[in-house]
Amino acid sequence: DWLREQFAELETDRADSFIDAVLALDVTTLIVDDPVKRVDNMTMAFGLEARVPFLDHELVETAAAMPPHLKLGDGGKDVLRRIARGRLPDAVMDRPKGYFPVPALKYVRGDFLEFMRDILTSRASRERGLYQPAYIDKLLDAPDQYFTRIQGSKLWHAALLEYWLQTHVDR
Known part of the structure; x- marks a missing residue:
């Protein structure tokens, strides 16, 4: 109506x-x-x-x-x-339409969770010393529970930053 x-x-x-x-x-x-x-x-x-x-x-x-x-x-x-x-x-x-795939940021599971685990517990990440290992373990143990103030996954943010650093800085 x-x-x-x-x-x-x-x-x-x-x-x-x-x-x-x-x-x-x-x-x-x-x-x-x-x-x-x-x-x-x-x-x-x-x-x-x-x-x-x-x-x-x-x-x-x-x-x-x-x-x-x-x-x-x-x-x-x-x-x-x-x-x-x-x-x-x-x-x-004339290029085909692109997209920016984003995982379900609140509910990270399965292969993608393991991908983030590998990045955040890698030797490069540990040697960088950017993250407190105990905090990363806490995020990895409960990926559905820790969010930023705008409701993004803290685990996703940490993994994305570390992945970018490994890809673009550590070369």
Whole structure:
């Protein structure tokens, strides 16, 4: 009922088409606190400043004013791709979509837990002296119990840092 009411209001007030109503609802309700807040929380937790350039209000307003058929082309990225073509290398423009696989950070188990155990108990890690062995043992013994203040796995953070150091510094 709530959704129907929202769509009815949007279609009469400021949306010329169903896609405009969906996008208006998305902008006014669903993403208000989601991507920006996530970026903000993640960066502030580590003393970093970040920008979300595609949420610049002038760009969003311009995109919202485009005809509906332009908003849907190429999975919604047609206009952006047209603008970027010739400005970015073709290899960047035409590569397949990538992804950044992230394990279930709260519930690390199985092979991935053993991978982290190997990294954190390795000779390189011990010699580095960055971690207290007793604390690492505590994390490894109960990987589902120790979280950062933004609910990330402390074990994951330690293992990721150590893996990066072993991969990029210890060469």
